[in-house]
């Protein structure tokens with residue numbers, strides 16, 4: 001069927017690919033990938049032949065140049081399969097403008113769901129998952145990261161963020177300043193050989209020596225903010241408010 005197919009691919013374990021994703025990679029008229037070698041490798045592993053099809057590169061640095069070719073293939077009624085390097089395309093990955101422009105041009109946009117580092121970490125975290133926020137990567141400078149954490153960390157939901165392994169310790173230290181009792185789950189190398197999941201409070205993990213030598217890919221999941229015990233001023237203000245309302 002014609003349209004743009006956004007194909008989720010493994011985040012580590014090559015067999016984490018859906019049967020439908022393999023069908024789509026096998027049958028699409030045109031293939032596009034954030035890294036063409038990664039897609040070639042994935043297709044090789046699963047025995048999917050190219051059959052003379054091209055794999056077009058579509059990444060942050062050439063998106064504006066390569067989008068017209070993909071949109072032209074869609075306009076001709078073709079099917080285009082797009083995958084990022086790993087996981088669900090468009091989640092902290094390129095592709096959003098492609099999906100937007102394809103939809104605006106009247107093409108059908110299909111999701112081929114599958115692996116997602118954010119959702120894998122959320123599901124194994126053991127933290128409440130009824131309401132969550134995916135906040136992407138924190139800024140890399142210290143001051144910007146502190147205010148970013150203060151903003152997103154105040155949201156009353158479980159917060160999922162991506163972090164470079166080199167900066168996890170700094171992010172934990174910054175979080176510790178805001179909310180030392182908050183439960184944090186550090187999920188590393190999910191679905192891979194050295195998968196590791198470490199849980200603790202921000203205070204505990206910021207003292208944990210493992211955090212400064214982390215390697216590989218990391219997702220951090222933060223519990224919702226720790227409820228703060230009300231101080232005497234707040235109790236008095238709440239009482240005044242209640243009493244005030246009772247007299248009107």
Ligand code: SAM
Pocket residue numbers: 011012084086087088089090091092093115116117118161162163164187188189190191192217218219
């Ligand atoms: N679109 C991808 C997805 O849906 O999984 C995410 C792409 S983002 C550019 C890459 C980040 O995802 C990494 O820096 C890391 O935070 C996280 N990530 C990807 N694979 C991972 C894995 N196997 N284990 C832990 N985190 C992973």
